[in-house]
Amino acid sequence: MDKDMELKIIKNFKSRNIDVAFFETLEEARGKIMELIPLTCSVGIGNSQTLKKMNISELLRARGNIVFDKTQAQSQEESKEIKKKSLLSDWYITGTNAISTEGHIVNIDHSGNRVAAMIYGPDNVIVVIGRNKICDTLDDAVHRARSISAPLNAKRAGYNPPCLELKKCIDCKTAERVCYNLVIVEGQFAKGRMKLFIVNEELGF
Ligand code: SF4
16 A cells, blocks of 8 residues: 555544554454453444454454344344444444545445444444545545445345446435435544554455
8 A cells, every 4th residue: 555645544534533553464453453352341343344254253252252243143133132232332343435535434324323333332443444445535435435335235235226236326215225324434532432444455345
């Protein structure tokens, strides 16, 4: 990754009270997460391809952390329960859909549990992304979330909104809609609460 761009991202996020760390591989980022989170803490996990690839839920649980990961629920009821509990976890780990080099974190979300925990509840939040999600401006990041993340997330979850075929958002009102929340994190009030881990790999969508 370009050094100047790295420095720009660090500076702009720092001015918004978000710490940034760069990693060459997903494995390195995973190692840092395991090191940072104490064994005694509970951890909520946002649904993310990147985190799945990292196998982070299984590793944390295996060593003794209490983990709330809705993708491991056995029923809709259990999933709902896990999503609520993750809002009060000590740590929350999540992916996101795009960042801007100006310092924004852009999320497009179906029910909103992931962004809710990102914004308030857990005392510590780690956001993990691959280099493919770095956009220049806020507009570019929002465009990415709507035109790339939304259709691919829809496909993964078995929905068929218009953007899947059109490759662009038409602000649909269909039952297939996958993005009821477009949330821009502009910064953090609590310094040190949020960390952004950027991995030098193409990860997720
Ligand atoms: S509003 Fe509809 S068309 Fe637009 S991104 Fe969401 S699901 Fe796709």
